[in-house]
Amino acid sequence: MLRDAVASVLAQTYPRVEVIIVDDGSEDETPKVAGELATLHPGVVRWFRQDNAGPGAARNLGLRHARGEFIQYLDSDDLLEPGKFESQVAALQQHPDVGLAYGITRRVDVATGESRVWARTGEQIEHIFPSFLMKRDWDTNAPLWRRTTCEAIGPWLELRCLEDWEHDLRAGMLGIRAVHVPKPGAIVRDHDAMRASGMTTGFTVEIVRDMARAHAAVWSRMRALDLRDWSYLEEFSRKVFWIARMCGERGLITEADEALEIASEMMTGHSAAKRLRMFRVLVRILGWRRAVALGERAMHGLAA
Numbered sequence: 001m002l003r004d005a006v007a008s009v010l011a012q013t014y015p016r017v018e019v020i021i022v023d024d025g026s027e028d029e030t031p032k033v034a035g036e037l038a039t040l041h042p043g044v045v046r047w048f049r050q051d052n053a054g055p056g057a058a059r060n061l062g063l064r065h066a067r068g069e070f071i072q073y074l075d076s077d078d079l080l081e082p083g084k085f086e087s088q089v090a091a092l093q094q095h096p097d098v099g100l101a102y103g104i105t106r107r108v109d110v111a112t113g114e115s116r117v118w119a120r121t122g123e124q125i126e127h128i129f130p131s132f133l134m135k136r137d138w139d140t141n142a143p144l145w146r147r148t149t150c151e152a153i154g155p156w157l158e159l160r161c162l163e164d165w166e167h168d169l170r171a172g173m174l175g176i177r178a179v180h181v182p183k184p185g186a187i188v189r190d191h192d193a194m195r196a197s198g199m200t201t202g203f204t205v206e207i208v209r210d211m212a213r214a215h216a217a218v219w220s221r222m223r224a225l226d227l228r229d230w231s232y233l234e235e236f237s238r239k240v241f242w243i244a245r246m247c248g249e250r251g252l253i254t255e256a257d258e259a260l261e262i263a264s265e266m267m268t269g270h271s272a273a274k275r276l277r278m279f280r281v282l283v284r285i286l287g288w289r290r291a292v293a294l295g296e297r298a299m300h301g302l303a304a
Contacts, residue, residue: 001189002033002076006045009074014085019045020062025052030076055140056156056163063150071145077191078141081184088144091181099149099176102142103185110191118142118188124180129172130232133218134239136165141186149176161207162214169218173225208246212255215240219262230270237266241276245296248288256288 002021009019019041021034034047050061059073070089074080081103088101095101102125105118120137131137153171157163203211219240222228244259260280267273282291 002030003037004079005074005076006037008079008082009072010041010044011082012080012085013083014089016068017044017085018066018068020065021045021047022058022062023047023049024054024058025050053158054160054163056160056167057158060155060158063155066147069147071147071150072141073143073145074141074186077189078139079187079189080141081186083183084185085144087181087183088185091179092144092146095179097177098179099152099171100143100145100178101181102138102144102178103181103183105139105142105186105188106184107139107188107190110189115187121185122182125178127172128176128178129169129227130229130236132165132169132172133232133236136168139186139188140164141188143178152176157214157217159210159214161210163210166214166217170221173221173227203246203250205250205252208243208250209252209255212243212247212252212259215243216258216262219266223265228266233266234270234272237263237272240266241279245292248283248292251289253288 006019006021009017019037021037023030023034031049034049038045038047046065048061048065050057055075062073063071070085070092072080072085084103088103091101092098102121105121106115107118108115118139119135121139121142125131125137149171152174153167153176156167159166240259241263244256244263247253247256247259260276260283264273264276264280267276279291279295282295285291286294
């Protein structure tokens with residue numbers, strides 16, 4: 001898969017590219033393949049290895065070594081369409097007030113060959129925030145970023161899931177805008193096996209912990225910027241409350257308490273806060289696991 005991903009970058013019609021491969025502590029043939037690619041394409045392909053720390057840390061390392069004016073993130077599972085850089089660089093040059101460009105991403109089932117347009121990559125997204133609060137509307141390979149935009153956003157959180165969602169919402173809360181290029185941009189390949197940068201099957205303790213951390217980080221920035229419109233906060237607060245219950249079920253008490261506090265703060269002054277207070281009483285009396293088990297039906301109005 002790595003060979004194909006790199007080949008799709010080298011096949012760009014845009015004349016000047018560099019490829020930085022970050023091996024996130026893999027235990028397969030990735031180091032061998034990366035080394036061969038660097039040897040075959042000296043001065044164009046470089047590779048670095050780090051202990052396994054997740055996609056956020058890998059992208060931070062790659063960004064530190066990148067030398068270009070524009071930044072493209074690409075997971076090893078996926079491919080870029082040949083004209084992506086050329087069309088999207090042109091769009092950024094034509095729109096100096098926007099921070100990134102994106103085109104149409106196709107999601108392909110490798111087993112069947114069936115494909116569909118990923119989320120909202122076939123249309124113009126006017127505002128990343130609050131549009132992405134409940135659902136991220138593109139994949140990580142969709143945008144082409146200005147380097148200056150990446151620097152304004154700051155480093156990726158070193159999480160194993162939702163680091164991309166938090167990163168993009170940070171961009172949106174900074175008022176960074178995107179321009180849509182109505183041309184093929186990227187291909188996301190779905191395999192039967194776990195994606196190289198994806199979440200494992202099911203909500204493991206590690207994934208739920210990172211979900212809580214990502215949502216806490218987003219709320220911290222929203223609160224600092226006084227982004228509290230109930231038109232989007234109502235649904236988002238329900239989502240955070242769901243994460244609190246997920247944490248509580250898994251014994252992540254510190255994260256559960258923090259998520260519940262965040263949901264309570266979001267709901268202050270609204271009728272939903274009263275029902276949330278009832279659940280907090282259950283937690284104090286019964287503990288998190290029993291409160292979650294017994295409270296789902298009573299708290300149905302707050303369910304995600």
